[in-house]
Structures are given as C-alpha cells and as structure tokens.
Amino acid sequence: MKSPNHVHGRRNPSSGLRSTPDRVPYSPAYSEASSARSSSSSSRSRVAVAAKSVAGVFVACFTPPEDKSSTNSFADSAEFKAPSVASDGSRAGTGSERRRSSSERGIYSGSNHSTHSTHGREPGSVKFTMEEIFKATRNFSPSFKIGQGGFGTVFKGRLEDGTVVAVKRAKKSVYDKHLGVEFQSEIRTLAQVEHLNLVKFYGCLEHEDERIVVVEYVPNGTLREHLDSFHGNVLDLAARLDVAIDVAHAVTYLHMYTDHPIIHRDIKSSNILLTENFRAKVADFGFARLAADSDSGATHVSTQVKGTAGYLDPEYLRTYQLTEKSDVYSFGVLLVELVTGRRPIEPKREMKERITAKWAIKKFTEGDAISILDPKLECTSANHLALEQVLELALQCLAPRRQNRPIMRRCAEILWNIRKDYREQSSSDLRSVSSFTQRSISLREE
Template sequence: MTSPYPPRRRSGSDYSRTPGRVPPSPGYASSELSTSTISERQNPVVAAARSFTGMFAACFAPPESDNSRSLGDSEEFKSSSTASNGSRAGSRAGSQRGRNSNGGMNISSYNIVQRKEPGIVKFTMEEIFQVTRNFSPSFKIGQGGFGAVYKAKLLDGTVVAVKRAKKSLYEKHLGVEFQSEIQTLSKVEHLNLVKLYGYLDQGDERIIVVEYVPNGTLREHLDCIHGSVLDLAARLDVAIDVAHAITYLHMYIDHPIIHRDIKSSNILLTENFRAKVADFGFARQAADSDSGMTHVSTQVKGTAGYLDPEYLKTYQLTEKSDVYSFGVLLVELVTGRRPIEPKFELKERITAKWAMKRFMEDDAISVLDPRLDQTAANTLALHKILELALQCLAPRRQNRPSMKRCAEILWSIRKDFREQLSASNFRSFSTSSQRSSSLRE
C-alpha cells in the first residue's frame, strides 16, 4: 500500500493529516491566533508601531535567558530523576469539566507583547491572575502530580488550560518536567499534539498555558465515564492519530524527540474524537544518529505498565521505547483494560502479557472488550491489531517496527475494517430486503 508519509523530514506546519479525516472543529481554528495578533489586525496603526518598536528593540535586546536555551544545551533538561508512575494533570486539562466551564476572564492585549519564540507568549503573573480570576476554585478542572489545572479564555476567545505547578520543596523534579514540556512544545506543531500558547517562569511560579481539549482522556472513554462506549472504529482512528503524532516526533522535526510517557491518560479527545497527545514532562531529545549514536543513556522515566523492559534493564533510551508503550496502548484499546489490573487474578494482572498469551493460543476473541460486539469486522480488526501489538512488544528493540511502520499497518487495518463493515451492511440490507419481499408475497 502507499505510505502516508513522505520520504523527507519537514516541519510541523507542513505536516498533513490523513486524507478523509474529520476536520477539526471551528473552535480550534481561532486558537491559531495569539492575543497580540488579533489586536494588530484590528488596528493597523498599532501593528505598524509594534513593527517599528520591534526592529528598534532588537538592536538593544539582552541575550536570551537560561530558560530559552535549546533542548540540547539545557543541563537541567539533560538531568534525570528516578522513575515515576504517577499520573500528572499535565495538558490533559480537558479531561475534567469545571463547575463554571464557560467562565473565564479575558487577558488584556496591551501587555502581551514579549515573546520567547514566535507564537509563544511569555505571560505575566498579573495576566494569569486575570484569566483565572486569581485561581478561582470555580475555574479549576483538574489536579495531578504536576499541580492544578484551570480553564480560562484569552482575549481572542481561545479557551485554554492553565497548568500551575506545585511549589513543594520536595517536588524539585517538577522543574525539570516544566522545562522539558516548554522546550518540547515550543518546537513542535501537529494537529495530533496539544498546542502550547505560552508560559510563565517567575520566582516559585511555573505555569504553562496550553490548548484546552474538551472531550476528556482516552482512558476515561475506555472506562465509559462519559456514558457511552467508544466503538472499535473510533478506537482505531485514535490509534492512527497517536501513531501520526509520534511518527512526527521521531522523524519530521530537526531534532527527534522521544515522548517517554505514551499512555491512555495522556491522550486527549476532541468533540470529533480526534486524538491529541499531551504531557511532555518526560520528553527527551533522541540520540544524534548522524554522529553514530544509537541511544541515550538515562535513568528510567515513564509509567508502570507501559515501560520498555529493555530500557528498564539497560537504561538505554531509543525511539523504540515509545513503540513499546504504543504496543501496550494498542492492547488497551482492544481490551478496554488498564495495563495493570491489580484486582484480577495473577495470570490476568498484566494486561499485555495476558492478551498476547491468548492471541498466541488462537483465542484472541476472548480478550475483546466485552462492551464491543463480536462482529466479523471487529474480529478481523482485533486479530490484526493484536498482531501489530505483538511486534511492538518484542523484548528486543531491534525487533520492533518503527512508528512510521505502525501507522502504515494501522492504515491498512482501517481500510480492511471499513471494507468489511460495508460488506456486512450490504449483506444485512440484502437479507432485510428479501425478508420484506417474502412478507409482501
């Protein structure tokens, strides 16, 4: 089949979505404009003045602060901490609904002119106080290991999630995660990655302002928290979206990035059930293959149940560690179970191990999420998805496929799945028509 990927690396803005995809909702179109951009469009005089001021200031601007160092130059980013399997609120802010979900103050556009990078706003504390109404409890929509998350609205109407890091002296690793997320998100742009709007790093306050994704996390939908069952077609679309996002990180930016925490609670869903990968606190720049490096030596970070066993054993991190986590995610999608199920009997406790054993015993149907129908189309897709998961979960990284290959295989699976659905619907329609004719006769 034809690969959905071009043979060259290109920037995020040049990266196209899968043909035939449901387009993003109109709400996301407006989010591409920053508050100062809106102000300039409304007042051409202001725009001209800002342009002149910018050229003048550029001649006398001080050098960039340490916080603006590149990914490779940041010593803090290079440092590692011990493994963490806690779930952080992160940019999964859209996963929970606030008591005042439509509320929010507007940021004044007059002060938001200082930028660290094009399109990334460096907010002041006063502006953050304005949009969160002094961190009003009614605006709070989440709480996690990183800290509290609030929902707010910018001047141009863009709804955002404001992530406020904890201030505990015992949470020093959160500073590393904060820098990691800022540095990573400021360098990437993809429809299946959560968008960064701005940040604040002032004193003991660390705040990230990111895209608000309103339809919860994938894990919530697999748990039916939102009241409906996510069908297999939607789950397959989510898998493809995630594969596209990780492929972009691994191949289509100047310095490839390893996410290191691919899991269902870090995947947010839009109103149209398009997936967006979030939470880049553990992200790490990949080894420079041009210099002959094959891996990055680092202490282990990630979430229990998703961690690459070879990475755990050798401390050698590669893009294939993300592939292993993606394999666990594929099993999670078709079974509906969490990677680790403590309440189950021992042989079923580790979901991926249990599912792969059943698959190898030619009993794949027994692992299908019981909330999904055992139709011909679902059964066919189940076998193919588990086969791909088995490859991703290979103990040795060289035996795992690339994320690009995973995306190509999933495309093929979705194509076959849709054809099977169409054939089944046609047969069902034909049978109904025959029954109707018999009754009339």
C-alpha cells in the same frame, strides 16, 4: 492554494517548525503495507513463537501503578462559551531538512497548520504575566480545575482575546530540582514541535515560585475516560482505530520530522486528549528527551528510567538505554488497551489477567482473540478482523528486543491498512444484513 500533490515539508525560517496537513486521505504511500503484511494464517506460527518470548518479559517490567487523581468533571460556565479555535491559510518557507528522502516524508510534511485566536503568533511566543493568568483562571478558582497530575494542577482559562486554554500550574516546590527539570524539559520540547495531533503550546511563565504552562484546551477529555465510558458514550472500534492512527502520526513526527528526534517517554491513554470530533492529540511532554545523535554514531541515550508503570519498555528498564523504540513499546500497550478496554495493570483481577498485554497476547496466540474484545463493543466480523490485526501489530511492538520492533512510521502504515480493511468489512456486513432483512420481509409477505 497549494496543490494537493504537494507533500514535501517546508520550514518556517523564523520558527524552525514544520507544520503538517489536516486530515490525510488514503495514500498509495500506505498501500505498500498491504503486500508487506503477512496474512494471519501464514504468520500464526511465527506469532506464537514470538509471543512466548514477549510473555516472559512482562512481569519483570510492571510495578504497581502510580497513584494519580482522576480528572474532575468541569461544568462549563457562560464565560467559556468562546469561539472554537479557527484555522487560516497555510504558510511556508524554505530551509534545511532532516535527512529523509521525499518518499519517506509522506504525510508528515505538509504546510497547512492552524493558528489560534492569539492573533496568529508563533506557538510558544506568547509572553504571559501573572495578572493575565489570574484573570484567565479567576485566581485559580477550584471550579475551573479540570485535571491533576504529577506536574501539578490543570485549570481551564480564557484569555482576554477569547482563546480558551488549559493552564498547567506546577506544584509549589521551588526547591524541588526534579520538578524544575521536568518543567524545563516540557518547555523546550513544546517550543519546537507543531503537529495537528500534538497539543499546541502557547507560552509559559516563571514568576517567583510559580511555574505556568499555557497550552491548547482540548474539550473532550482523555482517551482513558472514554474507554471507561466516563462521559456516558461508548467509543466504537472505528473511532479507536482513528485514535491509534492519530497517535502514530504524532509520535512519528516526534521521532522523524523535528530538528532533532524526540522521545516522548510517556505514551499512555491518560495523556491522549480527544477533540469534539474524537480526534486525538498527544499531551504531557514532562518526560520527553532528545534521542541519540545518530550522526555521532550513538544508538541510544543512557538515562534514568522515567515513564508510567504498565507502559515501560522492559529493555529500557533493564539497561537504562532509551531509544525511540521505547515509545513503540508503550504504543503496543496502548493498542492492547484500545481493543480490550482494560487498563495496562488490573490489580483486582485474578493473577493471570492482571497484566493486560500479557493476558491479551496469550489469548491471541491461542486463537481466542475474540474473548478479549472490550465487552462494550459488538462481536461483528469487522470488529473481529480488526481485533486480530491490531493484536498482531501490538505483538510486534511488544517484542522484548528493540531491534525486533517496527518504527512508528511503519505502525502508522499498518494501521492505515487495518482501518481500510475494517471499513470494507463493515460495508460488507451492512450489505449482508440488508439482504437478510429484505429476504425476511419477502418471506413474511408470501
């Protein structure tokens, strides 16, 4: 069994993948963020100035949202009562590592990763046949359909060994070069990544006009569905902070701990899947691109703008220059979405509230943050504190110039401290309520 002090990543020589630890306890590596983070009172003036420049770029970068079918509900049949994915022991190897100091590597570089019931084969190594795919999905039965997106249709399936999977079937556009490029991009990206908070890739298939991707099935729907209470529950703020941290970890891994930095380009709530324990997994790598090669001195990749309206980095939209900071901008929009519950673009609201991030940041800088808290959440002092802190981080992520945005690892550090403060304040609130209740009981007895 590996020592808990082990934090350095090791690479499996056969796969080139770096695995990551499961849940990560609070670490001193994150304590630096407490002293580095300015207090709300001392930074309010700087926040207000920054907000004015942020607000000026919002409208230009938002266009009407794309039409996408909502995910359909799926009634589980008896055939899908398969055992849940299990994990086994860790594996480790040696090999070259990205040029990062050991102190920077922190939590992103453990050696524990889960395998799946496809007999522990490497992610992406499974070679499927159309016969297997037809059998797993009952010939792509409409009753097994669980989603619809730009790439195509997603079906729930069960492999012969009992593994429950998501089967992504591309639109039948054999002559669609654009779709083919996206398919190949997703395959290349999925094949080289492995992280607890990224959807696991099992394999793919190209057969005549069929393009199939088989990935891990994540059972609890998308983050957007839960913010909309689509499943009947309200996602409390503690769970939302956990989701934000999970996403920050996943994107940090893509930016810093793969063989070559990867830019996701489509960070959004509908691409974040939740497990039964409400842990987040980032999905959909159709727009992913390799970042600039810093060894050659390049600072960005010049490329056609891809992404989703409402989450697009305005600097990328204006210059066609893509960097990891474009993901940071999208993450800033996601943070606002998490605390307000609103979609990035709300076309049915009055004009001043249609661009959610612009509206939220304005309210925040005016000292009225509490008015934008998701009405499904309680107005407790712990929620109010976390709301202010999350919006302060969102403001940094939404800076008009990429140089002024934090890196994703810094976002994760700050969020760890926000969650720590939130838990401490929540405990204090509970003690206060308990004390008040006891006093009330004593007064009634007298």
